[in-house]
Amino acid sequence: MKIRDLFNEKEFVYSFEIFPPRHDYPIETVYSTIEELSKLKPDYISVTYGAAGSIANNRTAEIANLIKDKYGIESLAHLTCIGSDKQKIDNVLADLKEKKIDNILALRGDRPEDGSNIDRFEFINSQDIIRYIKENSDFGIAAACYPEGHIESRDKNVDIEVLKRKEEFGTDYFISQLFLDNNYFYDFLDKAEQKGIKAPIQAGIMPVINKRQIEKITSLCGATLPKKFIKIIDKYEHDKDALRDAGIAYALEQIVDLISSGVRGVHLYTMNNPYIAKRINENMDCILSSVRKESKVASLG
Numbered sequence: 001m002k003i004r005d006l007f008n009e010k011e012f013v014y015s016f017e018i019f020p021p022r023h024d025y026p027i028e029t030v031y032s033t034i035e036e037l038s039k040l041k042p043d044y045i046s047v048t049y050g051a052a053g054s055i056a057n058n059r060t061a062e063i064a065n066l067i068k069d070k071y072g073i074e075s076l077a078h079l080t081c082i083g084s085d086k087q088k089i090d091n092v093l094a095d096l097k098e099k100k101i102d103n104i105l106a107l108r109g110d111r112p113e114d115g116s117n118i119d120r121f122e123f124i125n126s127q128d129i130i131r132y133i134k135e136n137s138d139f140g141i142a143a144a145c146y147p148e149g150h151i152e153s154r155d156k157n158v159d160i161e162v163l164k165r166k167e168e169f170g171t172d173y174f175i176s177q178l179f180l181d182n183n184y185f186y187d188f189l190d191k192a193e194q195k196g197i198k199a200p201i202q203a204g205i206m207p208v209i210n211k212r213q214i215e216k217i218t219s220l221c222g223a224t225l226p227k228k229f230i231k232i233i234d235k236y237e238h239d240k241d242a243l244r245d246a247g248i249a250y251a252l253e254q255i256v257d258l259i260s261s262g263v264r265g266v267h268l269y270t271m272n273n274p275y276i277a278k279r280i281n282e283n284m285d286c287i288l289s290s291v292r293k294e295s296k297v298a299s300l301g
């Protein structure tokens with residue numbers, strides 16, 4: 001099933017992201033995570049893709065296949081293109097097809113760490129891979145977006161132009177980078193609407209449960225840490241369990257606000273931690289079933 005059909009059927013799409021185990025860990029280490037997450041009945045689960053050439057990559061297809069085949073949940077395989085040539089991308093697409101995957105999150109991926117020029121590559125940005133997949137296959141296509149601007153971006157208007165092009169080249173819907181202040185997301189939705197972007201935009205939410213994540217967030221994606229959030233960190237940084245609970249409560253507040261504001265969906269970065277997803281779900285059970293009921297009434301009407 002194409003995930004775009006889920007957006008056509010439902011007013012609100014709720015999904016999880018997981019990552020394959022490191023290459024020196026057996027693949028089975030992710031099985032219990034999937035088992036637990038599947039009980040929470042997300043609309044789909046996405047599986048990340050490592051840097052080009054990483055051994056973990058062939059696990060993306062395998063795990064995405066398991067999610068569909070064993071648990072009957074739709075899956076989305078991430079795919080980055082930077083550093084790959086057409087032959088390699090063709091091989092990955094053939095593997096995904098063989099494993100009955102219908103949806104790809106088409107990404108550029110991060111630039112080489114040595115800062116070398118990327119112009120020599122066959123694919124240099126996400127539009128290249130989106131266009132290539134669209135022209136050469138029948139996968140449903142998702143792409144990434146950045147409510148606070150991509151970390152390399154000097155002008156957020158360029159990011160919106162790029163978003164429009166991603167849609168024109170065949171993106172069905174977008175998943176956002178994580179953010180901790182919903183106002184950035186709402187401003188971004190307004191800008192996308194003004195630009196005429198029609199594809200649904202799912203909000204990426206990561207419950208922050210330890211200090212290491214915060215360093216990662218600021219250095220890798222540049223998300224702004226709101227004052228309210230910093231206060232939580234300052235107060236609970238030396239109490240692991242309290243910080244975890246406060247991080248989950250913060251994410252829940254964000255999600256409830258997003259649902260109340262009518263966003264098309266939430267993509268939860270689970271960090272392969274079913275406990276967090278479970279806690280979020282327990283607190284959202286009624287809200288989620290209420291949005292789902294509303295969607296049914298709307299489609300009947």
Ligand code: FAD
Binds near residue numbers: 080124
């Ligand atoms: P692009 O869409 O190409 O954009 C990158 C930057 O270049 C933006 O600033 C954009 O505005 C600019 N740009 C693009 N095209 C043009 C143009 N034609 N002219 C001018 N400027 C341009 N990484 C992984 O390695 N594995 C994963 O599994 C993974 N999953 C992710 C999932 C989500 C939801 C998100 C948000 C990110 C994920 N990433 C992943 C990280 C992603 O690979 C990086 O953010 C990467 O740096 C950019 O990828 P992109 O597809 O957004 O790039």
